[in-house]
Structure formats: structure tokens, C-alpha cells
Amino acid sequence: MESAQRGASAASTRRNGATVVRGARERLREAATRLFAAHGYSNVSIDQICAEAEVSKGAFYYHFDSKDAALYGIYQPLLELQMQRLTDILARPDPLPDKLRAVAEDVARICLERIDDLTVFMQSMHLLEPETRALVGEQRRRYHRLFAQMIENAQAERILRSDVPADLLVNQLFGPLHYSTIWYRSRGPWKPEVLARQMTDMWLDGVRAHPPVARTEGKT
Known part of the structure; x- marks a missing residue:
């Protein structure tokens, strides 16, 4: 899907007649994100990405096979x-x-720190080529399975509530994180590490094993 990256030791190199300047890949990725x-996604051309990144079209194709690959590269x-x-x-x-706390807080912080990348991808993921979309899906499922397995272990030890499937508890964490692409801004008042800790606290409060709360019929 993506071409091999050039070695970091040279300031520039030649490949297929194109001069590739060190740092071009990251500039292309940032330009595509902006x-x-x-x-x-549909309204941006490869030429526009190259102009924004101030690199040649040959440099683009050195790092990415297509615009689809550039989106995946974000x-x-x-x-x-x-x-x-x-x-x-x-x-x-x-x-x-x-x-449990470390994993939840870490993934929340990473998502918030990379909110611009996450926002662009969540908005454009459905436009990926089927093969690329399937690859992303498999990568996300692999992460989900590992996380869910940890939750199942915690349920078996009565650390987390067992009346809700582990898959749903995973989604309960990622749902608000994905929705944060709508309202969270990296230049806003909330620091990623503080917000990640608060979101983790709220998630854990909802998924911990607690004694059942007695309900009184007929009262609100």
C-alpha cells in the first residue's frame, strides 16, 4: 500500500528520477490532514497536497501509492x-x-493528543478503498480483542461488572472518544492528559462491579 520509507541518514536521495528530501513524508501527512x-477528502487532489507540503509529485509517490494511501497514512x-x-x-x-486504568487513560490521551488526525480519519474512513478499509477494520478488531480479553479477566475476578458483555464495555469507552472529534479542539481549554484522566474516571465508575442498587417501585 505504501512505499518503503527512505533512510534517515541522507539529507536527500534519488529514486526513479525524483529527489526526495528528508522530512517530506511528515510534511505530506500534515498537509493532507489540513x-x-x-x-x-473527496475535494482535495494530490497536486494540492504536494503544493501545501511544498514537495514534488515524485516525492509524494515515493511515500504514498495514492491519495487513499495518504489518508491511511494519517x-x-x-x-x-x-x-x-x-x-x-x-x-x-x-x-x-x-x-485497566493505565490502558483506558493511555488510549484516551493518545486520541486527544492526535485529535486532528483522528477527526479527519473518522470523517473520511468510509471513502477508503475496500481493501484499505478492511485492513483498518482488522487492525482495530485486533486491538479490541486484546482490550476485551483484559476486561473479561477483570470480570472473572469481579473487578468489573459481569452483567454487561466485555465488547460493550470496550465500546462504552471508545464511543465518547470518537464523539470527541465533534467537540474537542487541541487549542481549547482542556489539556489532553487531564481530560483523559477524567474520562477514564467516568468510564471506570460505570463499569466497576458494584453491589446492586435497590429500586423502589412507583417512585422516581
Whole structure:
């Protein structure tokens, strides 16, 4: 899907007649993010991305096979970072409740810190080519399965409520995070780490195992 990245040791290199300047990939990714956010994925051309990034069209095709690959390139680093952080936390010898908090707070913070990338991708994901969309879906399901397995372990130990399926508890965390692309702005008053902690607190308060609350019939 994407071409191999050039080595970081050279200031520039030649490939297929194109001079590729170090840093071009990141500039292209940032330019695509800005343009997709401002005009919509369908209304942006590769030429516009190159002009915004101040790189040649040859440099674009060195890093990305297509505009579809550029859109995937916005989200791929976020997916990879989330998966790496999840596996790192799961490998720790920490108590399960600590891992639950760490995973939830970490993924919330990452999403908020990368809110511009997440927003563009959530708005444009349905426009990906079917093959690329299937790849993203599989990557997200892999993360979901690992998270759900941790929740199932916590349910078995009566740390989390067991009257709700683990998959639904995972979605209960990611639903507000995905909705944050509507209202959260990176230049707004909330710091990502503070908001991530607060969102994690609210999620844990809702999914922890609690004694059943007695209900009184006929009263509101």
C-alpha cells in the first residue's frame, strides 16, 4: 500500500528520477490532514497536497501509492501507537485494576493528543478503498480483542461488572472518544492528559462491579 520509507541518514536521495528530501513524508501527512479537514477528502487532489507540503509529485509517490494511501497514512501511526502501548501495558507485572486504568487513560490521551488526525480519519474512513478499509477494520478488531480479553479477566475476578458483555464495555469507552472529534479542539481549554484522566474516571465508575442498587417501585 505504501512505499518503503527512505533512510534517515541522507539529507536527500534519488529514486526513479525524483529527489526526495528528508522530512517530506511528515510534511505530506500534515498537509493532507489540513486539507482534508478544511475541504473534505473527496475535494482535495494530490497536486494540492504536494503544493501545501511544498514537495514534488515524485516525492509524494515515493511515500504514498495514492491519495487513499495518504489518508491511511494519517491514521496508521495512531493505530500502531495504540497497539504498542496496549501490549506494553499488558506485559507489565502490575495488578489488573492498575492495568485497566493505565490502558483506558493511555488510549484516551493518545486520541486527544492526535485529535486532528483522528477527526479527519473518522470523517473520511468510509471513502477508503475496500481493501484499505478492511485492513483498518482488522487492525482495530485486533486491538479490541486484546482490550476485551483484559476486561473479561477483570470480570472473572469481579473487578468489573459481569452483567454487561466485555465488547460493550470496550465500546462504552471508545464511543465518547470518537464523539470527541465533534467537540474537542487541541487549542481549547482542556489539556489532553487531564481530560483523559477524567474520562477514564467516568468510564471506570460505570463499569466497576458494584453491589446492586435497590429500586423502589412507583417512585422516581
